[in-house]
Amino acid sequence: MPIGYEEERAMTNGSKVGFRSLIIGCGLAFAVACTPIVRNYGYIPTDAELSAVAVGVDTRDTITETFGTPTTTGTVGESAFYYVQSRFETLGPGAPVEVDRQVLAISFNSAGTVSNIERFTLQDGNVVALSRRVTEDSVASNTFLRQLLGSVGRFNAEDLISE
Known part of the structure; x- marks a missing residue:
């Protein structure tokens, strides 16, 4: 049965509608994926408190x-x-980025009463480079077989007999 003009036109319109729906759906998915995910951690008292x-x-x-x-x-x-x-804000598949930090420091004197109240923000912070001093374990780098073969020729049989 040959396809008539009306059926062919209906199929073309249907595929156009499907393609438009696909484009709109992809656009919405892209827009939602680019919305940042915001996570709040910790608690800080308000100025009123x-x-x-x-x-x-x-x-x-x-x-x-x-x-x-x-x-x-x-x-x-x-x-x-x-x-x-x-x-913290996470955008798409990227790593979380800290966008805001508030630190409230309440200092006490030797008697245990409040001596000072300070508030710091992310802009007040300094990056502190930590010095990592690690002592390597020489045993961990050698396998059992290497230790066994490495000790060949290091002992003297006389030392074992003399005792």
Whole structure:
């Protein structure tokens, strides 16, 4: 049965509609894939919450009761509490990028009361180069067979007999 003009035209229009749908679907998928995924980590008290803190009056315990456990503390005698909040964005298949960081440092004096409150941002931060000093283990680099064959000729039979 030969295809008439009307049937051929309907097939052409149908394929055009299918192609348009495919292009629109790919465009939407591309737009959604390029939308950044935002992840927030940590907690930092707001300025309104910080206004309730009295320097010289509040202690470590009252700060912990008010704001919760800090993200980290000072290394020497808990001289400070640090609350850290970070925001990361991931775009497509790329690695996450930190776009915002807030650090609240609450310092304490020797009596344990608040002596200073400071807020830092990502722009205030400095990159710290860590010095990694690793001692290589000579045993790990040698296999059992290498150690066994390496000891051939290193011992003296006289040392074993003389005892």
